[in-house]
Amino acid sequence: MSTTSREREQGTTTARGTRPTGPPSAPARSRTLGRRLQRPGAWFALPAAVLLVLFFAYPLVTSLWQSFFATSAGTSTWVGFDQYARLFEDPLIGKSLFNAGVILVVQVPLMIALAVGLAYLLNQSWLRFRSGFRLLTFLPAVTTLVAYAVVFRVMLSTDGGAVNQLLALFGAAPIDWLNNEWWARVALIAAITWRWTGYNMVIILAGLQSIPGELYEAARIDGAGRWQIFTKIVIPQLRPVLIFTTVTSTIGALQLFDENWILTEGGPNDATLTPVLYLYKVGFRQFDFGYASAIAWLLVVLTAVIAFIQFRLMREKP
Structure with a gap:
């Protein structure tokens, strides 16, 4: 058989589906x-x-x-969207959302501003004992929530509290921190800020250390001062980090439970009642788990919407 005939046979055999031999x-x-x-x-x-x-x-x-069921005498009944309609008629839902909004508007910007300032200060090369200061600033973040809330409750006690004793040294009258609506909110905001500022400071400090030093040198050569370097270089370079810390702090404010439960149990007159604390009371004190589930899903939707808005507002402009 000629060479041409063999090649044709091989081609015909391969075309018919015979797997060719040899390594894959x-x-x-x-x-x-x-x-x-x-x-x-x-x-x-x-x-x-x-x-x-x-x-x-x-x-x-x-x-x-x-969340689509209502429980009565141990029997669950389908109620559809009645639990969600009940949310719009419950005055305590509005009060808890208002309290969370106050914390969100006041505490979160204050904490982020303090964290940025501390991180910028602790990132300076001329500062001595920087490692020690960073450790002291971060220590509150590793303190357990219950422990530090109990300490704040003792310190803010009206009779014999350390804070009122300190005010007495300057001739000031004692303040009823935990039984006055206004001062209870101030005490809660102060406690949260003390606890979480160091945590956000460490994240922002890591962002500062990732900024190339050439940017600072170029700015100084162009005659930029400290404030111009801070506003024109540091803040824009920290935009992703600031978005992250702001969104996580917002979620934390909406999910606040431990601090206000231990300090005031949501009082006085529901001045420190937050949605999660109200959810806990409805679910585990009134045993209305259907309505508590509806509150939880309302909180999920609000958190997602607020986080989306923050991402849109703080994203880099083209």
């Missing part, structure tokens, strides 16, 4: 190896996936389903 190509070997490596990886990820489903996805779906 490099892409085929790569795909096979990739599939072999993915199998043990999937087994390693399985426990985390199971925990995620059990402790996140299942409670999330269950709470949404439960």
